[in-house]
């Protein structure tokens with residue numbers, strides 16, 4: 001089955017009793033048992049499994065080519081569930097540019113866990129390998145990264161993690177499986193903030209893990225069940241419905257993203273544009289190697305380097321909405337230093353390159369002429 005068919009049919013079947021073509025929202029917490037311990041159907045309690053969430057989890061596994069999909073109440077809940085695989089003394093090597101909330105989870109929530117986190121530019125494979133030791137249990141990569149659009153060579157990293165028998169997880173939120181398939185490139189686990197492109201309409205908070213190995217999938221299902229951060233049936237329905245148009249939406253996000261990046265790259269007030277589709281992007285070659293398109297996320301800085309210029313620009317926008325999040329049909333604009341990455345200490349932000357004049361755009365699927373006209377008027 002091709003990807004554009006999987007988004008609609010992958011892992012799906014009509015409802016057995018009524019024949020409903022779309023999975024109903026099973027808004028129930030529990031299921032009848034004929035005798036103690038003998039449920040009359042396949043379900044006992046919705047934290048363990050719910051038919052609407054099962055339909056979504058099967059769709060997630062299908063579009064990422066995994067053995068098991070798991071759906072959570074948010075992307076960070078999915079990440080937290082994966083971290084419960086590890087214990088004091090274990091070590092995790094992560095990309096040095098990450099979503100602020102992921103960095104906060106790693107450095108503040110797990111600060112006293114005894115798990116040691118290393119943050120490194122995963123394009124420096126020598127530096128990365130120098131950090132590996134017998135305690136290294138997980139490599140965590142965002143590619144492209146939020147918000148600096150850095151890329152990491154998934155296949156190259158996978159070769160190293162396999163050699164050392166280390167789990168390799170890729171946060172595929174920015175690319176989506178329409179553009180990039182980490183499991184096919186050698187990763188063991190894919191994570192999504194399904195809040196973003198998978199849901200695609202800024203109307204649900206959700207997360208996902210898709211696991212290549214069946215047994216590891218079962219182990220993580222146990223942790224999902226036992227910790228309880230599961231996605232409810234209505235939210236599962238919303239994400240599942242979003243997935244059905246993923247291929248159409250991301251295609252338009254890419255078309256508009258490329259045009260916005262080119263416009264900004266030629267603007268006299270713009271210093272630098274971070275977009276994998278620009279030949280000038282430092283990771284353009286990796287993008288061409290592992291992505292089939294370059295996405296809808298565009299980040300840029302001002303020639304003036306001034307925070308106030310970025311703020312004035314953001315306040316002037318009319319079609320782009322100034323708000324956190326990304327990946328919805330509507331175009332969104334964000335100031336990472338004051339918004340999504342404010343939880344990262346200022347010195348660390350500066351170290352990785354998140355400056356106070358950095359603006360991140362989630363380019364939506366509106367008409368490109370309206371989007372470009374809005375950017376033009378916002379600069380003036």
Ligand SMILES: C=C(NCc1c(COP(=O)(O)O)cnc(C)c1O)C(=O)O
Pocket residue numbers: 074075076077099101102142146171173174192193194195205206207324325326334340
């Ligand atoms: C809310 C934003 N990001 C969430 C996010 C997350 C967390 O997902 P949540 O569904 O918000 O918990 C994980 N990974 C990436 C790459 C993300 O971008 C944002 O960047 O505006």
